[in-house]
Amino acid sequence: MLTKNLLEKIDISIKWLEPLTKSFSKYSICASEKEDENINELSMFLAQCGHESINFTRLEENLNYSANTLLKLFPKKIKNIEKANEIVANGVVSIANAIYGNRTDLGNIMPNDGWKYRGRGIIQLTGRNNYKFYGEKIGADLINNPDLAREENNACLIACAYWNVRGLTKAAREGNVQSATKKINGGYNGLEDRENRFRKIKAIIENDYNKKE
Structure with missing residues (x-):
């Protein structure tokens, strides 16, 4: 479902394909038995992280x-x-x-x-507590080397671990952009852009799937 073709269509560098794929597998992102839920979750993940990092290009706040x-x-x-x-x-x-x-x-x-x-990485990890917690989760010393959170593999692992810890799976699979935004942002900053990104990405994925049928 996550492909080079999809990333190219939504203006995310294909260099992110491998680290995202590995991180998705490790943290069971888009692992539902229902295809529509996986489409929603993938669209939500790319929309939310795309908003936070400007299409995975701004890895520092x-x-x-x-x-x-x-x-x-x-x-x-x-x-x-x-x-x-x-x-x-x-x-x-x-x-x-x-x-x-x-x-x-x-x-x-x-x-x-x-x-x-x-803030660093594709999810814009912020604060000493988070750097310590997620650093321990992914096996990286983010406390003493916070810039490691910007490295592609680490950024993807952190975002996927954060996704699980923050309980984003349900909102993502339901396509509830408002709820997912609240869990990530603590409020609703950038909600319109997040919603637009979600709709655009989901439409692209669904269109690609329809072409295969």
Whole structure:
């Protein structure tokens, strides 16, 4: 179901075919006995990860926010435009530490943890706790070498392990983009793009299947 032809049609490099295929097998992604559920899950996985990483090309979080955007996206952390301007003036490290630093929910309790454990990989893994947990799951020292989360094999393993741990299979197989987005994002940021990606990918897969019949 996951093929070179599909990746090419949705503008994802074919270099991801092998690591994705191996990771899918290891974590039983798209392993339903029902074909329609597998189509939905594959479409959801590629749509969600495609949104998070801009078609698997941005493997590190883009933190080049303007002050206004920073204030809009993180109102609980950034209280006013003056503070936002100050943070932005000090660059991306300052931005990362402002939005992710001193967050016990992410395990970011040490100086510079916000920057060190910023979003990486195709699922944009974020936070010391997640780097430790998923590093142990895939057998990589992400705590001391966080950039390993950007490596293709690791990025796919992390995303698939995350998929299972976060309980995304049910929502994915049902084609519930809103529910899947909530589990990944914690909210609904980028929901429209995620929904559009899901519909587009699913249509391509179904069209290819119909041609075979």
